[in-house]
Amino acid sequence: MKIDVCLGCRKCFDEGESACPGKDDVIELYNKIRSEDLIIIGGPVYVEDVNGILKNWIDRMAFNCHRPELFNQKAYVVLNSGSGASWHAVKTIERALMSWGMTVLGRRKLVLGAHSDAGLVNEKYRELLKTDMEKVIKKANNKNKPTLLQLITFSIQQCYYKNKADKQTYDYKYWKNKGFLEDRNYYFSQADGNTFTRIISRMTGKIIAKVLLK
Numbered sequence: 001m002k003i004d005v006c007l008g009c010r011k012c013f014d015e016g017e018s019a020c021p022g023k024d025d026v027i028e029l030y031n032k033i034r035s036e037d038l039i040i041i042g043g044p045v046y047v048e049d050v051n052g053i054l055k056n057w058i059d060r061m062a063f064n065c066h067r068p069e070l071f072n073q074k075a076y077v078v079l080n081s082g083s084g085a086s087w088h089a090v091k092t093i094e095r096a097l098m099s100w101g102m103t104v105l106g107r108r109k110l111v112l113g114a115h116s117d118a119g120l121v122n123e124k125y126r127e128l129l130k131t132d133m134e135k136v137i138k139k140a141n142n143k144n145k146p147t148l149l150q151l152i153t154f155s156i157q158q159c160y161y162k163n164k165a166d167k168q169t170y171d172y173k174y175w176k177n178k179g180f181l182e183d184r185n186y187y188f189s190q191a192d193g194n195t196f197t198r199i200i201s202r203m204t205g206k207i208i209a210k211v212l213l214k
């Protein structure tokens with residue numbers, strides 16, 4: 001698919017993702033992901049991080065950090081490299097997915113590439129990946145449960161939009177119209193943790209927001 005670089009115009013933040021001047025496949029891909037339960041994200045590691053195409057895609061999806069829509073979607077991350085893909089690259093992807101609301105059900109680093117011997121690769125990874133997939137599919141049937149970090153991030157964003165945000169912005173209207181500014185909401189979805197994690201995340205979020213939004 002065609003994925004251009006982000007130009008940094010911020011139109012996706014201020015006017016909505018459809019105002020992006022990039023006329024490529026990003027929105028089509030986004031809509032496709034929204035219609036799926038589980039996605040597998042993969043690609044080669046370049047210089048200890050995700051490759052440029054993957055990073056371009058992550059950048060172009062940045063509007064989702066402000067207006068997460070993927071809190072019902074789950075992901076499995078699989079990276080390949082010449083010598084054992086770095087956790088740094090895995091983290092780059094995971095951080096992005098989690099800020100979009102997604103739940104990462106598994107991750108795997110593989111030493112392989114287009115020039116690897118297919119037979120050897122099969123021998124080395126077939127069973128491993130099969131086991132991974134069995135585990136992922138089992139977990140995929142469960143309802144998404146946000147992590148404490150996701151709950152805290154929601155709480156910080158909620159404080160921001162309630163107290164500081166310009167009420168005319170596209171982001172503010174999204175949070176308001178979706179009901180996310182109401183106190184009864186602790187996360188974007190109803191699967192929002194037990195009472196203890198709710199209280200802890202809201203308290204922590206409020207404290208962090210107070211410091212950050214001074």
Ligand SMILES: Cc1cc2nc3c(=O)[nH]c(=O)nc-3n(C[C@H](O)[C@H](O)[C@H](O)COP(=O)(O)O)c2cc1C
Pocket residue numbers: 044045046047048049080081082083084085111112113114115
């Ligand atoms: C520009 C570039 C940077 C790379 N950087 C790394 C790296 O930092 N660490 C690593 O283990 N392999 C690195 N590699 C190796 C690739 O990850 C490896 O060859 C991988 O198997 C390529 O997969 P592909 O054949 O599916 O494209 C790099 C390769 C390229 C072309």
